[in-house]
Amino acid sequence: MCLAVPALVTSVEGSSAEVEAGGVSRRISIWLTPEAKPGDYVLVHTGYAISIVDEVEARETLVLLEQLVAASGGEGGSE
Amino acid sequence: MKFIDEYRDADLGRRLAARIRDRSSRNARLMEFCGGHTVTILRHGIRQVLPPTVEMLSGPGCPVCVTANSDLDRAIALAGERGMIVATFGDMLRVPGSYSSLQEARASGADVRVVYSALDAIEIARRNPDNPVVFLGIGFETTAPAIAASVLEAEQRDVANYFVLPMHKLCLPVIRALLESGEVRLDGLVCPGHVSAVIGSLPYECLPQEYGIACVISGFEPLDVLQSVAMLVEQIESGCPKVEIAYRRGVRPEGNQRALEVMNTVFEPCEADWRGIGVVPESGLRLREEYRRFHPETVVKVDVPPPREAAGCICGDILRGVKTPLDCGFFRRVCTPDRPVGPCMVSAEGSCAAYYHYAGGEGASAE
Amino acid sequence: MQNRILLAHGSGGRLSHELVEKVFLPLLHNEFLSRLDDSAVLDLSGRVAFTTDSYVVNPIFFPGGDIGRLAVYGTVNDLAMSGARPLYLSVALIMEEGLPAEELHRVVTSVRDAAEEAGVKVVTGDTKVVNRGSADQLFINTAGIGVVPEGVNVSGANARPGDSIILSGTIGDHGIAVMSQREGLEFSTPVKSDCAPLHRMVADMLEVCAEIHCLRDPTRGGLASTLNELAVQSGVGIAVEEEKIPVGDGVRAACELLGFDPLYVANEGKLVAAVPEEHAQRVLEKMRQDPHGAGAAIIGEAIAEHPRRVIMRTLLGARRVVDMLVGELLPRIC
Numbered sequence: 001m002c003l004a005v006p007a008l009v010t011s012v013e014g015s016s017a018e019v020e021a022g023g024v025s026r027r028i029s030i031w032l033t034p035e036a037k038p039g040d041y042v043l044v045h046t047g048y049a050i051s052i053v054d055e056v057e058a059r060e061t062l063v064l065l066e067q068l069v070a071a072s073g074g075e076g077g078s079e
Numbered sequence: 080m081k082f083i084d085e086y087r088d089a090d091l092g093r094r095l096a097a098r099i100r101d102r103s104s105r106n107a108r109l110m111e112f113c114g115g116h117t118v119t120i121l122r123h124g125i126r127q128v129l130p131p132t133v134e135m136l137s138g139p140g141c142p143v144c145v146t147a148n149s150d151l152d153r154a155i156a157l158a159g160e161r162g163m164i165v166a167t168f169g170d171m172l173r174v175p176g177s178y179s180s181l182q183e184a185r186a187s188g189a190d191v192r193v194v195y196s197a198l199d200a201i202e203i204a205r206r207n208p209d210n211p212v213v214f215l216g217i218g219f220e221t222t223a224p225a226i227a228a229s230v231l232e233a234e235q236r237d238v239a240n241y242f243v244l245p246m247h248k249l250c251l252p253v254i255r256a257l258l259e260s261g262e263v264r265l266d267g268l269v270c271p272g273h274v275s276a277v278i279g280s281l282p283y284e285c286l287p288q289e290y291g292i293a294c295v296i297s298g299f300e301p302l303d304v305l306q307s308v309a310m311l312v313e314q315i316e317s318g319c320p321k322v323e324i325a326y327r328r329g330v331r332p333e334g335n336q337r338a339l340e341v342m343n344t345v346f347e348p349c350e351a352d353w354r355g356i357g358v359v360p361e362s363g364l365r366l367r368e369e370y371r372r373f374h375p376e377t378v379v380k381v382d383v384p385p386p387r388e389a390a391g392c393i394c395g396d397i398l399r400g401v402k403t404p405l406d407c408g409f410f411r412r413v414c415t416p417d418r419p420v421g422p423c424m425v426s427a428e429g430s431c432a433a434y435y436h437y438a439g440g441e442g443a444s445a446e
Numbered sequence: 447m448q449n450r451i452l453l454a455h456g457s458g459g460r461l462s463h464e465l466v467e468k469v470f471l472p473l474l475h476n477e478f479l480s481r482l483d484d485s486a487v488l489d490l491s492g493r494v495a496f497t498t499d500s501y502v503v504n505p506i507f508f509p510g511g512d513i514g515r516l517a518v519y520g521t522v523n524d525l526a527m528s529g530a531r532p533l534y535l536s537v538a539l540i541m542e543e544g545l546p547a548e549e550l551h552r553v554v555t556s557v558r559d560a561a562e563e564a565g566v567k568v569v570t571g572d573t574k575v576v577n578r579g580s581a582d583q584l585f586i587n588t589a590g591i592g593v594v595p596e597g598v599n600v601s602g603a604n605a606r607p608g609d610s611i612i613l614s615g616t617i618g619d620h621g622i623a624v625m626s627q628r629e630g631l632e633f634s635t636p637v638k639s640d641c642a643p644l645h646r647m648v649a650d651m652l653e654v655c656a657e658i659h660c661l662r663d664p665t666r667g668g669l670a671s672t673l674n675e676l677a678v679q680s681g682v683g684i685a686v687e688e689e690k691i692p693v694g695d696g697v698r699a700a701c702e703l704l705g706f707d708p709l710y711v712a713n714e715g716k717l718v719a720a721v722p723e724e725h726a727q728r729v730l731e732k733m734r735q736d737p738h739g740a741g742a743a744i745i746g747e748a749i750a751e752h753p754r755r756v757i758m759r760t761l762l763g764a765r766r767v768v769d770m771l772v773g774e775l776l777p778r779i780c
Contacts, residue, residue: 003115003705004221004273004329006082015232022080022699026633029198031228032338041082043276043329044703046168046218047196048225050338051276051329058082058328065306069094080699089689089761096762124764169705169776182773193776195704301762416772427705437766 004045006053009038019044082328086300095305096128099312103132107315108264109308110400112254113271114141114428115299121437123301125308133308136263137433139356139398140271142218142248143170143426147352148386150246151176154215156381157244158189163379164207166200167215169193174422177387197229197243204233204241213375216245216364221273223247223364224338227345230366230373242375245364248351250274251282252362258290263400267293267311269304272326277342279334280322287320298326345370354422355395394421397430404431411435451545456575465573469551473558478534478569486569488534490593495530497521498589504582506553509623510638513586514556516714519643520665521590522564526645527661527717529600529652530592532564537588538572542581553584564643566590592645597656604659605680607750610726612719614647614733615640615741617669618697621711621775626700633703637696642715647736651719654732660720667771668710672718673756674770677748680720684756686746686768710771720748 007019007028017030019042026047030036033049042049111117117137120126126135139145155176158165165181172182172193185191190210194200197214204212216226226243233241250271257263270283275296283294293314297307307325314320324330344367351363366374391409396402404410404423414420416432423429447468454461471480478486499520506513518535525532537557541550561568619640626635644663652658660680664672669691677684693701693708701708715738721729726744733739756768 003702004276005702006080007703008081021703023637023696024633024635024699024703026703028196029225029228029232031232032224032335032341034337043273045221045273046225047198048228050221050224050273051331051335053082054328054331058085061306061325061327062085065091065095065302068306068309069091069098071098080695080702083702087761089763092762122766123760123762124766125762127764128762172776173773416769436769436772 004043004050006041007044009036009040009042011038012036017049019049083300086298086302088302092301092305093128095302095309099133099305099309100130102309102316103130103312105132105315107133107266107312108136109133109267109269109311110136110138110263110265111269112138112140112250113269113274114144114426116269116271116297116304117430117433118428119299119301119304121433125301125304129308133312136400137397137430138400139253139257139353140219140250141398141423141426141428143174144394144398144422144429145248145353145355146174146217146246146422147354148177148388149352149383152178152386153381153383154244155179155181155184156383157213157375157379158184158191160379160381162210164190164192164203164210164212165215166192166194166203166212168217170426171215171217173419174425175389175419178384197226198232201229201233201236201238201241204238208240211240211242211375211378213242213244216243216247219248219250219271219274220277220342221271223346224277224342227342230345230370231341233373241373242378243366243373244375245346245366247346247364248353249348249362249364252359253353253356254286256356256359256362257399258286258292265292266315267295269307269311270294270296272296272298272303272329275324275326275330275334277335277338280324280330280332283322287322291320293320294322296322296324296326296330298329355398389420392421394423397423404434407431447547449547451541451543451547451550451575453543453575453577456541456573462573469554470571473554474561474568476567476569478567479571486534488569488591490591492596493594495525495528495592495594496589497524498587499524500585500587502582502585503624505624505627506549506583508627508639511641512553512556513584514553515560516641517586517588518557518560518564518566519641520714521588522566522643522645523663523717525590525592526648527600527663528592528594529598529648529658529661530594531649532566532590532592532645534569534591535561535566535588536570537568537586539574540581540585541573541575542583543575543578545583550584560643564645595652598652600658600661602660602662602676602679605676605682605720605748606659607682607748608723609659609720609748610723610744611673611684611686611746611748612721612726612730612733613669613691613743613745614644614717614739616692616694616697617664617713617716618693618701618708618711620714621668622697622700625704633700635696635700637694637700640713640715642738644715644717644738647733647739648717650732650736651729654728655721655725657725658719658721658729661717663717664713666712668708668712669718670709670756670768671770673768676718676720677756678754680748681753682748683750683752683754684746685749685759686756687759688761690743690745692741692743706775709768710775723747
C-alpha cells in the first residue's frame with residue numbers, strides 16, 4: 001500500500017534500530033523484523049521496519065528489466 | 080537514494096513503456112488496488128505512455144478513503160472529550176466526517192496531533208500521564224502490525240494512558256467482494272506491494288484460480304509499476320493468469336510471519352463498514368479480548384451522532400472502480416481539495432485528489 | 447534582568463524600559479533607534495518599496511537559523527523581489543509570558559547579525575507580552591523599506607511567453623530543517639535552513655539584465671505554489687522539467703521518509719526569476735557567481751499554452767499538472 005522507504009540499519013539496540021537513508025537518520029522499531037542487523041536494508045513504514053530488503057533480488061530485478069527492454073529490439077519509445 | 084533511484088531511471092522507463100506498447104494486443108483492464116500506485120501512475124504520467132489497449136482503474140486501496148463516516152465521527156467525538164489527546168497520521172486530518180473533521184475539531188480547541196508513527200503517540204502518552212491519548216488506527220496490513228506492536232510495547236512499558244481506536248481494513252476480503260459483485264470486469268490486478276511485504280503472495284492465489292484475473296505484486300517506483308504492467312500484459316496475452324511478484328526486493332511468498340503473528344496477537348478479524356461498499360465480513364480488525372482495555376471507550380463513552388453521507392457524493396462508486404472522478408458532477412466544481420465533499424478528494428492518494436492535482440481536472444493530462 | 451519574560455515587560459513601565467535598555471539597544475543601536483522616539487524619521491527619494499511579514503515559525507531555533515534571522519532575511523528578500531535596495535526595518539515582538547530571557551537574547555542577537563550581514567538598519571520596534579498560552583513562545587513582525595532604482599520594473603505580472611524560468615538553487619531545505627525538529631517527527635539530518643539575504647545577487651542580476659520580468663521567493667507553499675502565482679498573475683502558462691529542478695539528497699530522503707513532495711516545501715533563501723530568453727544565460731552565469739546562487743538552473747519557460755497553469759514534464763517524458771499547495775503540508779502514511 002503505502003509509503004515504505006528502504007533505509008540502512010546502522011545500529012541495533014534491543015527492539016530499536018538507528019537507520020539512515022540519503023543522509024537522514026532516524027530511530028525506528030524492529031519489533032516486526034527482530035533479525036535485522038547493521039548493514040541490512042529495511043523497508044521502513046511509520047517508524048517500523050516491515051521487511052528486510054533482499055539486495056540480490058533488487059539487483060536481479062534491474063537485470064531483468066534491462067533484458068525485457070532489450071528483447072523488444074531496443075526501441076527508444078515514441079516520445 | 081539506494082533502492083529508489085535505480086527504479087526511477089528515465090531511460091529504462093521509456094523503453095519499458097515501449098515494450099508494453101509492442102506486446103499489448105488484447106484489451107487489458109487493470110485495477111491498481113492501492114492508492115499509492117494511483118499516485119505513482121498519475122505523478123509520472125504513466126497512463127500517457129501506455130497503449131490504448133491498457134486501461135487502468137483505481138481501486139479502494141486508500142485506507143483513509145474507505146473509512147466509514149461512523150468511524151471517523153467516533154474519532155472526532157473522542158477528540159471533543161475534555162482532556163483527550165488524539166494522535167493521528169496526517170492523512171486523516173482533513174477528511175470530512177458526517178458533520179466535521181479532525182482539523183475543524185482542532186480549530187475548535189480539541190487536542191489533535193499529527194504523528195509519523197504510533198511510537199510518537201506512545202511518547203505523547205508518556206509525557207502527558209494525566210491525559211488519555213488515543214491513536215487512530217487506520218491502514219491495511221502494512222500498518223496494522225505496527226499498531227499492534229505499539230500496543231505490545233505500551234503494555235511492556237506500562238503506559239496506561241495509551242489507547243488505540245482500531246479502524247484497520249484487510250485487502251483480500253474486499254478484493255473478493257468487488258470481484259463477486261460483478262460490477263467491475265477486470266483482467267488484471269496491480270497488487271499492493273507493501274501489504275504484500277507483510278502478507279506474502281499466497282493469499283492472492285485464489286484470484287487467478289477463481290476469477291481468472293492476472294495478478295502482479297508491484298513496488299511503488301515508476302519502473303516498478305511499468306514492470307508490473309508489462310508482466311500483467313504478458314499474462315493476459317498468453318491467457319495464463321497467475322500470481323507473480325515483481326517487487327522481489329521487498330516481498331517474499333511467505334511474507335513477514337513475525338509481523339502477521341504480532342498483528343494476530345493483538346487484533347482479530349471482524350466485519351467492517353467500507354465507505355461506498357458497505358459491510359464486508361471479516362474485512363476489518365478489532366482488539367482481541369485480552370487487549371480490549373486499549374480501546375478508548377473503556378475509559379470514556381462517547382455519543383456519536385447518527386452518520387450521514389454527503390448527498391450526491393459518489394466516492395463509493397469511484398472506490399469500487401465503477402466510476403471515475405470525471406463522472407462526478409461535484410468534481411472540481413463543488414468538491415475541491417480546499418473544500419472536499421468526500422474523502423477521495425482529501426486523501427493524498429484518493430483518486431479524485433490525484434486526478435485534481437496531476438491531471439488538472441479537465442480530463443486527460445495536459446498534452 | 448529576570449530569567450524569564452513577564453507580563454510586566456510589555457506593560458510600558460519600568461521593566462519594559464529595562465528590556466529596551468538591557469537587550470534591544472545594546473544589540474541594535476543605530477542613530478535612529480537610539481533616539482527612542484515614537485517613530486523613525488527617514489530621508490528617502492525615488493520609488494519606495496514597502497513590505498511586511500509576520501514570523502511564527504515553530505520551533506524558533508532550527509538547523510541553519512532561528513526566527514530572528516528569518517524575520518530579517520525574509521523581509522529583506524521581499525524587498526529584493528521588487529528589485530529594491532533594502533534599507534530600513536521595523537521589528538515588533540510578541541512574546542509569550544515565560545519565554546526564557548536567554549532565548550530572547552539569542553533571537554535579538556540573530557536579528558542584529560542578520561541586519562548587519564544584509565546591510566540594513568532596524569530603526570524602530572515594539573514589544574508586547576501576552577499571557578502564557580496566547581502566543582507560541584515568540585512571534586515577530588518585520589516591515590521593511592527599500593528604494594527601487596530607476597528603470598527597474600519587476601512584477602509577478604510581467605512574465606511573457608518565451609521567458610526562461612530560473613531557480614537559484616535547491617528546494618526544500620528550510621522546510622525540512624524546521625520539520626526535523628517538530629514534535630512527533632524528530633529525525634536527524636544534515637539539512638540546514640537555506641535562510642539567506644538575496645538582495646546583492648538580485649542587484650547583480652539587474653546589472654546584467656535590466657529587463658528581468660519577475661522575481662519571487664518561494665517561501666511557504668514551496669516552488670509549486672510560487673510558480674502558480676506567477677502563472678496566474680502574468681496570465682501565462684509555465685512549463686518546467688522535473689529533471690532540471692535541483693533537490694538536495696538530504697531533502698529528498700526526508701521527503702521520501704515522511705511523504706512530502708519537495709515542490710511544496712518552504713524555502714527561505716531561494717528565488718525564481720522570469721527572464722527574457724535572450725538574456726537568460728548571462729543572468730544564470732551571474733547568479734552562479736554569487737554564494738547564494740551557486741546551484742542556479744534554468745528549470746523551464748513561460749509559454750502561451752494553458753495559461754495560468756503550471757505543467758511539468760516528468761522523468762518518463764509525460765506531462766502532469768503542478769497545482770498549488772492545498773491545506774498544510776502533512777506527513778502521510780499512504
